[in-house]
Amino acid sequence: MTEVTSENRYYREWFLVQTLEGQPQVELRRRVPPERFEMIADDVCLVAPVRFRVRFSGVPQRVRVRGWVRTQVQLQCDRCLVHYDQTIDVRFDSIYLPLSEAPTDSRRLTQPEDAITTFFEQERIDVWVMIHEQILLQVPFKRLCRADCRGICPTCGANRNVETCVCTEELIDPRWEPLARLRRLLSR
Ligand SMILES: [Zn+2]
Numbered sequence: 001m002t003e004v005t006s007e008n009r010y011y012r013e014w015f016l017v018q019t020l021e022g023q024p025q026v027e028l029r030r031r032v033p034p035e036r037f038e039m040i041a042d043d044v045c046l047v048a049p050v051r052f053r054v055r056f057s058g059v060p061q062r063v064r065v066r067g068w069v070r071t072q073v074q075l076q077c078d079r080c081l082v083h084y085d086q087t088i089d090v091r092f093d094s095i096y097l098p099l100s101e102a103p104t105d106s107r108r109l110t111q112p113e114d115a116i117t118t119f120f121e122q123e124r125i126d127v128w129v130m131i132h133e134q135i136l137l138q139v140p141f142k143r144l145c146r147a148d149c150r151g152i153c154p155t156c157g158a159n160r161n162v163e164t165c166v167c168t169e170e171l172i173d174p175r176w177e178p179l180a181r182l183r184r185l186l187s188r
């Protein structure tokens with residue numbers, strides 16, 4: 001049903017699409033420890049096992065994949081640079097087609113209606129790639145430890161979430177207000 005490499009340090013698994021010729025659906029459930037799940041993103045660090053359930057259905061020429069992924073990642077806040085954990089909990093529903101069905105001009109589809117269409121090669125679907133993508137899709141572009149993170153003081157480097165530095169107090173002088181506004185802008 002699936003190929004799993006055991007000699008590799010990292011979890012890798014492929015779903016063989018011809019498995020669907022004999023049965024209407026196939027389910028995979030996995031719990032991969034964070035150190036065995038390779039993340040190709042230096043700034044996204046797994047801090048909990050990657051748990052997922054995936055159901056393959058349809059025919060080998062058009063495989064529907066429905067499932068969920070849960071884990072926890074550690075990110076760095078863009079404003080205060082502190083590391084914080086974020087829960088990943090996502091459901092997904094995709095269609096996988098053989099690569100031979102892909103438009104010849106480009107393998108990257110830009111039409112919104114094709115957004116959930118993915119292609120597979122050699123009659124197998126790479127499960128690790130699928131789960132890896134789902135995790136990265138949940139990582140926000142703007143990373144904030146909290147919505148109202150006050151960031152770092154550009155003058156003294158103090159984390160404004162945990163301390164009020166002298167620089168902030170000086171800036172209460174109304175003559176400095178334009179400069180304070182500029183600093184707030186720069187620290188975003
Ligand atoms: Zn922050």
Ligand SMILES: [Zn+2]
Binds near residue numbers: 153154158168
């Ligand atoms: Zn300061």
